[in-house]
Amino acid sequence: MTLLAHPTPLRFAARDHAAVTGRNLRRMLRSPDALLMGLALPVLLLVLFVYVFGGAIDTGTDYLNYVVPGIVLLSASFGAAQTAVAVASDMHRGIVDRFRSMPIARSAVLTAHVVASLVRNLASTVVVFVVAALMGFRPDAHLVEWVAATGVIALFVLAVSAVSAALGMLAGNDEAASGFTFLLLFLPYVSSAFVPPETMPGWLRGFAEHQPVTPVIETVRGLLTGTGIGSSAIVAIGWCAAFTAIGHVAATALFRQRTAR
Amino acid sequence: MTRPVPAIDVRGLRKSFGPTTVLDGVDLRVDTGSVFALLGANGAGKSTTVRILTTLLRPDAGTVTVAGLPLPARAHAVRENIALTGQYAAIDDALTGTENLRLAARLAHLPSAAIPGRVRDLIERFDLAHVADRRAGTYSGGTMRRLDIAMSLVASPQVLFLDEPTTGLDPRSRLVMWEAIRELADDGVTIFLTTQYLEEADRLADRIAVLDGGRIVAEGTPDELKSLVRGGYLELRFATDADLTRAASVLDGEIDRAALTLQVHTDGDLPHVATLLERLAAEAVPVEKFGLHSPTLDDVFLTLTGSTDETKVVR
Numbered sequence: 001m002t003l004l005a006h007p008t009p010l011r012f013a014a015r016d017h018a019a020v021t022g023r024n025l026r027r028m029l030r031s032p033d034a035l036l037m038g039l040a041l042p043v044l045l046l047v048l049f050v051y052v053f054g055g056a057i058d059t060g061t062d063y064l065n066y067v068v069p070g071i072v073l074l075s076a077s078f079g080a081a082q083t084a085v086a087v088a089s090d091m092h093r094g095i096v097d098r099f100r101s102m103p104i105a106r107s108a109v110l111t112a113h114v115v116a117s118l119v120r121n122l123a124s125t126v127v128v129f130v131v132a133a134l135m136g137f138r139p140d141a142h143l144v145e146w147v148a149a150t151g152v153i154a155l156f157v158l159a160v161s162a163v164s165a166a167l168g169m170l171a172g173n174d175e176a177a178s179g180f181t182f183l184l185l186f187l188p189y190v191s192s193a194f195v196p197p198e199t200m201p202g203w204l205r206g207f208a209e210h211q212p213v214t215p216v217i218e219t220v221r222g223l224l225t226g227t228g229i230g231s232s233a234i235v236a237i238g239w240c241a242a243f244t245a246i247g248h249v250a251a252t253a254l255f256r257q258r259t260a261r
Numbered sequence: 262m263t264r265p266v267p268a269i270d271v272r273g274l275r276k277s278f279g280p281t282t283v284l285d286g287v288d289l290r291v292d293t294g295s296v297f298a299l300l301g302a303n304g305a306g307k308s309t310t311v312r313i314l315t316t317l318l319r320p321d322a323g324t325v326t327v328a329g330l331p332l333p334a335r336a337h338a339v340r341e342n343i344a345l346t347g348q349y350a351a352i353d354d355a356l357t358g359t360e361n362l363r364l365a366a367r368l369a370h371l372p373s374a375a376i377p378g379r380v381r382d383l384i385e386r387f388d389l390a391h392v393a394d395r396r397a398g399t400y401s402g403g404t405m406r407r408l409d410i411a412m413s414l415v416a417s418p419q420v421l422f423l424d425e426p427t428t429g430l431d432p433r434s435r436l437v438m439w440e441a442i443r444e445l446a447d448d449g450v451t452i453f454l455t456t457q458y459l460e461e462a463d464r465l466a467d468r469i470a471v472l473d474g475g476r477i478v479a480e481g482t483p484d485e486l487k488s489l490v491r492g493g494y495l496e497l498r499f500a501t502d503a504d505l506t507r508a509a510s511v512l513d514g515e516i517d518r519a520a521l522t523l524q525v526h527t528d529g530d531l532p533h534v535a536t537l538l539e540r541l542a543a544e545a546v547p548v549e550k551f552g553l554h555s556p557t558l559d560d561v562f563l564t565l566t567g568s569t570d571e572t573k574v575v576r
Contacts, residue, residue: 101317
């Protein structure tokens with residue numbers, strides 16, 4: 001989040017971001033619920049959707065192939081939403097004051113949370129893909145498609161993390177931060193992640209087809225399993241860029257406001 | 262004779278939050294290498310002053326220079342010369358002591374090669390070796406505070422700000438902290454500390470400023486401040502009101518009927534105190550309890566601020 005002016009020389013700015021990101025990743029690795037959320041939850045979701053619900057859902061294709069992109073994005077939403085809690089818990093501890101009273105890049109405090117979230121969620125994405133492969137997931141993507149799919153997932157994680165950072169900044173405490181991200185977590189369910197929107201009642205279908213998560217799912221699914229992408233890729237990138245920008249501006253403005261007391 | 266360049270120079274500092282005026286024209290001057298205590302009750306504006314001096318807040322009005330650099334214009338340069346240990350432990354509870362120090366050293370832009378040695382030195386100096394590999398969240402209050410100060414010192418700051426460094430510590434940890442602060446002062450670090458404990462300011466500071474209602478109401482050495490109030494007194498307590506009345510007829514002093522006490526002024530000189538007691542003994546007035554009081558900063562504080570808020574008078 002580079003909006004905050006910082007006269008730090010560039011090489012120091014990079015070191016500052018790396019140092020604070022490293023600290024945030026360490027914190028995550030030592031928090032049992034973050035680990036559970038990052039590693040165990042994706043696997044549980046995958047098992048739940050494929051073996052529990054999957055038998056009753058007819059998507060016209062192999063359900064495992066259909067649902068993996070959805071599980072990836074749902075897990076990424078859960079993971080990225082934890083950014084809100086991490087930001088909120090920093091804001092009411094003395095550590096942010098220490099960072100701000102040191103000659104470091106001002107942006108590092110916020111950006112490092114988003115970067116750490118990106119790293120962690122890409123790691124949990126790898127876990128989902130590995131477990132899915134063990135369960136029989138056979139994507140037909142070649143290298144370029146894999147890279148593109150990873151890029152889209154990364155953009156999605158970036159967008160959710162940025163919005164979460166703003167929500168965390170807004171929240172007065174960890175619990176509120178966790179609550180604020182509820183809507184973010186709900187979106188993937190009402191999308192094409194788990195069932196085709198055509199099966200939903202008309203009013204819900206309109207929402208499901210036009211909300212931000214669906215084009216992201218369609219793009220990732222298309223890249224990995226060869227289903228049609230159409231305009232989804234452009235729409236997905238547009239949504240992610242928009243939410244990243246909004247989250248960034250809001251988080252930066254709130255950070256300024258919160259630290260002006 | 263010109264005084265040396267001050268480490269901190271503040272004139273006409275004002276800060277409001279919405280309709281609330283927190284600092285209403287504060288003037289301060291802290292000489293390089295000295296220990297300066299800003300004394301005040303909760304809500305007097307101590308933390309706001311520290312937050313402005315450490316670049317965390319912008320002043321509304323007034324001129325502020327720290328380490329010879331104007332604020333807020335040269336905030337970044339000021340940050341290279343100061344360190345802050347705030348009221349709330351500015352440590353990461355999920356990292357170990359060593360990791361916290363390493364993080365602080367990286368952010369202070371120490372050369373990578375110098376970091377391990379510096380971290381080792383600080384661990385040793387602040388007696389953290391036995392807990393260095395444990396998460397800071399498991400530390401006792403005093404140990405956390407020591408780690409906190411150690412983190413502040415990684416970059417060898419010229420000016421160290423300590424915002425209520427002993428608030429919430431048990432008496433033994435407080436003594437340890439005082440010792441650490443004195444050692445830092447001996448090393449020539451300029452120390453700006455805030456406290457609501459008068460004894461703390463008295464023990465540590467070369468100069469003390471008393472902040473009340475957003476203004477400095479007194480400033481001077483501990484002895485200068487003590488000279489602002491009346492001298493010591495002998496306090497005598499009696500079992501009954503009748504005894505108190507009889508004593509008051511023998512000795513001149515301030516009578517407190519509710520507490521059944523009589524306060525007689527004395528400079529604390531032994532023959533004088535002995536004379537006072539002998540006069541009571543001669544009249545056979547039974548004294549339940551007596552004590553000799555030297556003037557303390559508590560008296561100064563109460564005299565200056567006219568307040569009896571008990572949070573100020575903690576010993």
